[in-house]
Amino acid sequence: MVTLEPLRAEHADALLAFERENRAYFARTVPDRGDAFFTTTGFAARLQALLDEQHARVCRFHVVLGEDGELIGRVNLMDLVDGSAELGYRVGEQAAGRGVATAAVAQVCRLAATDYGLTSLTAVTTLDNPASMRVLTRSGFTQVEDTTVDGRPGLRYVRRNLAFTPPAPPVIAG
Incomplete structure (x- = not known):
């Protein structure tokens, strides 16, 4: 079982530790955030900017907590405009392959529809x-076009019916 919580200032230490611990793992598939992000000062500034965006309701940021309350991932909705947003997520290496991302995406899709008014x-x-790609497909997203992500070939997906929640596979205890 995973739990989503809205990002708060109190998550700062755990979130920075999570990002540092998983930096190399994430850099294998997503653009690296750069050295400045991982400094205490750089991270504090970035976190405050995220909290400001969340307060302005431009974005919705969440931490993913495991059964023991440990921060094991993030799932975010960015650029909320006209009933739509862009989904982003990352799960730490220790929690990967256990259905955590699929469960977190399912939860944020429900929140997007019920609490945030997104379609x-x-x-x-x-x-x-x-x-x-498997997480997105299992979560009801459809591939719509080729794209690039930081110069790398990629795919764009869309999910238009947020009211429907496809069944998620169980989270594997680890």
């Missing part, structure tokens, strides 16, 4: 990230 979501992933 559609888009997402992109690189072609070398088949796990992300």
Whole structure:
């Protein structure tokens, strides 16, 4: 079982530790955030900017917590405009392959429809990230076009019917 919580300032230490611990793992499939992001000062500034965007209701950021309350991922809705937003997510290496991303995406899709008033979501992933493609497909997203992500070939997905929630596979305990 995973839990989503809206991103708060109190998550700062756990979130920075999570990002540092998984930096190399994430860099295999998504653009690296750069050295400045991982410094205490750089991270604090970025976190405050995210919280400001969330307060302005431009974006909705969430942390993913495991059964023991440990921060194991993030799932975000960016650029909320006209009932739509872009979905982004990442799950730490220790939690990968256990259905955590699929469960978190299912939860954020429900929140998007019920709490945030959204009707559609888009997402992109690189072609070398088949796990992300599976998460999106299992979560009711449809591939709509080829794209590039930081210069790498990728795919764009869309989910238009947020009211329908496809059944998610169970999270595997680990």
